[in-house]
Amino acid sequence: MFEALSERFDSAWKKLRGQDKISEANIQEALRDVRRALLEADVNLQVVKAFVAEVQAQALGAEVVSGVNPGQQFIKIVNDELTKLMGETNAPLAKAETAPTVILMAGLQGTGKTTATAKLALHLRKESRSAMMVATDVYRPAAVDQLITLGKQIDIPVFDLGTDANPVEIARQGVAKAKEDGIDTVIVDTAGRLQIDPKMMAELAQIKEAVQPDEVLLVVDAMTGQEAANLTRSFHEEIGITGAILTKMDGDSRGGAALSVRQISGQPIKFIGVGEKVEALQPFYPDRMASRILGMGDVLTLVEKAQEAVDIADAEKLQEKILEAKFDFDDFLKQTRLMKNMGSLGGIMKMIPGMAGKISDDQLQQGETQLRRVEAMIKSMTKEERKNPELLSSSPSRRRRIARGSGYQDKDVSKLVSDFQKMRTMMQQMGSGQMGMPGMGGGFPGMGGGFPGMGGGFPGMGGGAQPGFRGYPGMGGGGKKKKKNKKKKGFGDL
Structure with missing residues (x-):
């Protein structure tokens, strides 16, 4: 909901790029963008006036911090003032001394x-x-x-x-x-x-x-x-x-x-x-809402959602399956459903630092479509085929049956099986440390990792992913992919 506001603020930061310090002269244009952003967001006029005046006073009175450019310093000031404007801290519900x-x-x-x-x-x-x-x-x-x-x-x-x-x-x-x-x-x-x-x-x-x-x-x-x-x-x-x-x-x-x-x-x-x-x-x-507005994500809420959705015991069992290359299609379905319980792809992406506005609605929609497509093919498999993906590698007739049942072509199912096998090998290598990439413990081809409970992806969930979170759906791929691969496919080419 804050896309337009975030874009306007981003425009304000750009006004201070290349400056060596914040001054009365160079801050005016940035403040105009901030004022315009708030008015377009339908913020009360008196609130806007008071907010801009406070930001200006704080900015001009701020000490120059070594190694921090004016744009970064201005963002920090706006972030602090936004937080103050909305109440500074969470206001918890009251609890009566005597129930109820x-x-x-x-x-x-x-x-x-x-x-x-x-x-x-x-x-x-x-x-x-x-x-x-x-x-x-x-x-x-x-x-x-x-x-x-x-x-x-x-x-x-x-x-x-x-x-x-x-x-x-x-x-x-x-x-x-x-x-x-x-x-x-x-x-x-x-x-x-x-x-x-x-x-x-x-x-x-x-x-x-x-x-x-x-x-x-x-x-x-x-x-x-x-x-x-x-x-x-x-x-x-x-x-x-x-x-x-x-x-x-x-x-x-x-x-x-x-x-x-x-x-x-x-x-x-x-x-x-x-x-x-x-x-x-x-x-x-x-404070979290201010971070979202400024396009800095909301990692804490993201982690809370992941912890709420993931059963730690299940996550540990899954990690063992990954290390033994026994991760199957049922496991994959379970992980996608866990992610859905956390909200839409768009909602998750906005909480990831640096991702706000970086992925278009079309790409997110494509990601959702690809997930449904993969799910339809997996649901057309027998229980035995889901548990043993190897059965499909050597049986064209099984793949044809799945294609007819899901409404897709034989080549789509063949690609799904092939990508799944590659992913399983990659996950095992990552999990055992052979690829040397912490926090990348799982994912689907073209996703690169990061489903909750798969040994990595969300900070605090076993893999300690770093800001940037390579490998969320729609982010184009996992691991150290070569930069030349710039196709904007949300989930590989499934």
Whole structure:
């Protein structure tokens, strides 16, 4: 979502290249680009003015650091100010001394409030906190049914009294039920409106009075830009909120909401929604978001996603199979699914330092297509063929059958088998240290390595990959490939 903003900032850095220090004269053009970038991202005007003034003051007062050029120094200053603008540190959820902790969810219709309620409940369960959701939205058609369906999907209980009961009473009884059942946290989903109105605010105030929440979280659509900040302020002035959840951060919103909410409303962003799936909720870290905006990646979130997706015991077993050249097609499928659980290729690439904007949407789309293509061919194999890829090397008839079953040509299957065998040999050599490339413990031809759990690729996952991460899908290849190979193929030529 921050591509345009990142490009503008990149343009600002270029203005300082070749300069020996930051001065009043050479910084003005860079500051104009920063100002323009923020305004185009729909950041509140007053926030932009204050931000640019602070960056200018910091830049002109900065001491010249030996070995650091003005452009790098300016990036550091902007990064620090962006982090400060968004709140500096993550604002964790409150936890009541006596269970249950009560979280009240508020927001307008269409912001994804009910889905955000389920996402938050799942997030809490991942933190070993039991949760219950309470359905008090008796006005929107099927809102209660939606929450019940989501609850079944993530195996979290939902308390409801149907659509004829009073929302305040539903909330009160829901909290009482959670206390009776020994639930750690109860999340109350309230009704939204198309716009703020007295009736809505009165009902929210009554529910708040009845359940005495520890957190009041406003769910805001990031697509509304700086209006999201104004909305947060209005809700805070009316009922008093403790934080915001920004949804649809994976869309084409320009970033104004993320940069304006804290400054305008005075309340922190606590979580961001980064997709439609119920797992797509992340705690909001201002420093990590600033790094993403400036195209510097977000390694910490990437590692957390990998650790969440990968079973360490499975990873160790897989590493043994790699070293013994027993890695098979089932193992490969499992690794691709693990990667999918971490999010889209595009989302992963943006977290890798230096990769933001370096790979086009077409290349990422091609990578996704190639993965589906390979998966279709593997799924057309028998269990025996998946376990023993050697069977396919010597049997044209098997390859023909797989080609017909997957809808591809014989040559496609033959290339898949050939590349897989080469990859297996390469993985064994890498794993045993024969190729001398740490952190490159696995991958598919044209990918070069880096699926989670394959002995390398993500820092902290057993291989200690270095920034740059050779070998993620769409990065063109692994190992020490010759530079002359400049074909922009996401997954080799499968």
